[in-house]
Amino acid sequence: MSDQTGHTEQTGQSGQTDHFDLAIIGTGSGNSLVTPDFEGKRVAVIEGGTFGGTCLNVGCIPTKMFVYAAEVAASARDAARFGVDATVHGVRWADVRNRIFQRIDPIAEGGKRYRIEGPGTTAFLGHARFTGDRRLTVELADGGERTLTADQVVIAAGAHPVVPDVVRESGVPFHTSDTIMRIDDLPEHLVIVGGGYIGVEMAHVFASFGVRVSVVARGPLLVRHLDEEIAARFTALAREQWDVRTGTTVTALERTGEGVRLHLEDETGSSVLEGDLLLVATGREPNTADLGVEAGGIRLHDDGRVAVDEVGRTSAPGVWALGDVSSPHQLKHVANAEARAIAHNLVHPDDLHPLPTEPVPAGIFSHPQIATVGLTEEECVERGLAHVSFVQSYGDTAYGWAMEDTTSVCKLIADPATGLLLGAHLMGPHATTLIQPLIQAMSFGQTVRDVARGQYWIHPALAEVVENALLGLAV
Numbered sequence: 001m002s003d004q005t006g007h008t009e010q011t012g013q014s015g016q017t018d019h020f021d022l023a024i025i026g027t028g029s030g031n032s033l034v035t036p037d038f039e040g041k042r043v044a045v046i047e048g049g050t051f052g053g054t055c056l057n058v059g060c061i062p063t064k065m066f067v068y069a070a071e072v073a074a075s076a077r078d079a080a081r082f083g084v085d086a087t088v089h090g091v092r093w094a095d096v097r098n099r100i101f102q103r104i105d106p107i108a109e110g111g112k113r114y115r116i117e118g119p120g121t122t123a124f125l126g127h128a129r130f131t132g133d134r135r136l137t138v139e140l141a142d143g144g145e146r147t148l149t150a151d152q153v154v155i156a157a158g159a160h161p162v163v164p165d166v167v168r169e170s171g172v173p174f175h176t177s178d179t180i181m182r183i184d185d186l187p188e189h190l191v192i193v194g195g196g197y198i199g200v201e202m203a204h205v206f207a208s209f210g211v212r213v214s215v216v217a218r219g220p221l222l223v224r225h226l227d228e229e230i231a232a233r234f235t236a237l238a239r240e241q242w243d244v245r246t247g248t249t250v251t252a253l254e255r256t257g258e259g260v261r262l263h264l265e266d267e268t269g270s271s272v273l274e275g276d277l278l279l280v281a282t283g284r285e286p287n288t289a290d291l292g293v294e295a296g297g298i299r300l301h302d303d304g305r306v307a308v309d310e311v312g313r314t315s316a317p318g319v320w321a322l323g324d325v326s327s328p329h330q331l332k333h334v335a336n337a338e339a340r341a342i343a344h345n346l347v348h349p350d351d352l353h354p355l356p357t358e359p360v361p362a363g364i365f366s367h368p369q370i371a372t373v374g375l376t377e378e379e380c381v382e383r384g385l386a387h388v389s390f391v392q393s394y395g396d397t398a399y400g401w402a403m404e405d406t407t408s409v410c411k412l413i414a415d416p417a418t419g420l421l422l423g424a425h426l427m428g429p430h431a432t433t434l435i436q437p438l439i440q441a442m443s444f445g446q447t448v449r450d451v452a453r454g455q456y457w458i459h460p461a462l463a464e465v466v467e468n469a470l471l472g473l474a475v
């Protein structure tokens with residue numbers, strides 16, 4: 001039982017019930033709730049999967065480490081445009097992959113060992129379910145069960161990839177983002193079902209490594225939840241790099257000797273697409289199906305997310321939730337910010353902090369990169385908001401000339417009456433970095449004029465794209 005118990009005096013034998021001050025389900029963002037405020041208190045940390053959660057093991061961190069390697073390869077291939085002759089002789093997939101996981105895996109393992117052996121927490125390795133009010137039963141990974149109760153419980157259980165029935169029921173082997181990054185060898189031809197951010201990031205990575213990539217998306221555009229102008233420009237550029245099939249449904253799949261065959265349907269009729277590896281990237285749903293929410297008295301939204309109030313409380317007294325399991329934004333910076341608020345609220349019942357409500361930014365690390373915050377132009381129209389917009393091309397700035405850029409843009413939307421930004425949407429190199437002053441402006445209520453004219457913008461840095469876009473808004 002030593003794996004489960006950092007402090008044997010705090011835990012009973014199987015069949016007994018242990019009581020804790022705090023129990024945390026999930027060690028992604030949940031791990032950060034173990035703050036010095038809980039020193040001397042009894043804290044249970046429960047993890048049913050890989051310690052450290054999605055971002056560290058199968059999400060943000062490894063994907064961006066792959067993206068960086070992909071960009072090294074892509075830049076070398078593009079070098080001739082600048083008079084530099086460089087040849088990519090090949091990509092050593094095993095070395096690319098091992099560099100990444102040899103760094104990440106020890107962090108996850110070290111975090112687990114610290115929670116098991118270190119001070120202040122009792123780690124339970126297994127799947128937790130509510131079996132009553134603030135009462136959990138943990139099905140231990142190495143067999144057996146433990147039951148525990150706690151004064152406060154935080155659900156930080158995250159989300160998992162959705163696999164459409166048509167894929168699951170076909171019996172065809174497939175990968176999700178949970179598994180694709182650890183494959184043994186690069187495929188010749190990767191078929192990706194799903195045109196959201198995970199699909200297009202993976203398309204960029206594998207295409208840059210020399211893999212032929214097909215992307216099948218149901219919607220008319222890739223990344224279709226974005227501002228339509230950006231999504232349309234992105235989709236057009238994606239078609240130059242990958243085999244992109246939008247407005248397309250997968251109706252059946254079958255295994256072939258070499259890989260997989262997909263039967264597709266679009267407005268022109270049916271077609272067949274063959275590849276040797278299939279990645280399903282059709283979204284993620286919260287981990288609430290097997291959490292015993294009814295027994296715990298925890299209300300869910302229709303989409304399966306745990307419902308929380310403005311300070312992170314669920315419908316069950318003493319039970320909180322944060323991150324992908326409850327948030328409409330499945331993003332690590334959102335989960336982190338919610339964890340900070342809840343860490344405070346757990347110990348300050350008379351001074352509850354609201355979960356952050358600032359405009360939520362998001363980045364897509366594909367080729368090109370995209371960054372977005374605030375409203376799309378379509379949302380402004382739907383809401384009947386008076387607005388002006390301006391699109392600044394990277395290519396019309398000094399650094400854009402240096403980069404020979406002809407496709408990248410910064411689109412800003414503002415309220416002409418107040419001069420405040422309503423939305424910012426960038427597509428091009430360093431978009432996820434360039435957007436930061438715009439996120440700041442929106443979070444702190446700075447006007448377009450103040451941000452544009454109230455500070456120096458380094459010349460001739462790429463950030464002049466943002467400066468010029470602000471000036472172009474003329475509000």
Ligand SMILES: Cc1cc2nc3c(=O)[nH]c(=O)nc-3n(C[C@H](O)[C@H](O)[C@H](O)COP(=O)(O)OP(=O)(O)OC[C@H]3O[C@@H](n4cnc5c(N)ncnc54)[C@H](O)[C@@H]3O)c2cc1C
Binds near residue numbers: 047157329332
């Ligand atoms: C491929 C990919 C790329 C991404 N890239 C980005 C990015 O670039 N930027 C960004 O902001 N976000 C990104 N994300 C999203 C980001 O990873 C998540 O928003 C974030 O990790 C959510 O954190 P969390 O703490 O809510 O959940 P998680 O980190 O998923 O943690 C939940 C933990 O709870 C455990 N668990 C679940 N149910 C139980 C149970 N019943 N009992 C015990 N344990 C349980 C799980 O095993 C898991 O370890 C990416 C996600 C993916 C999949």
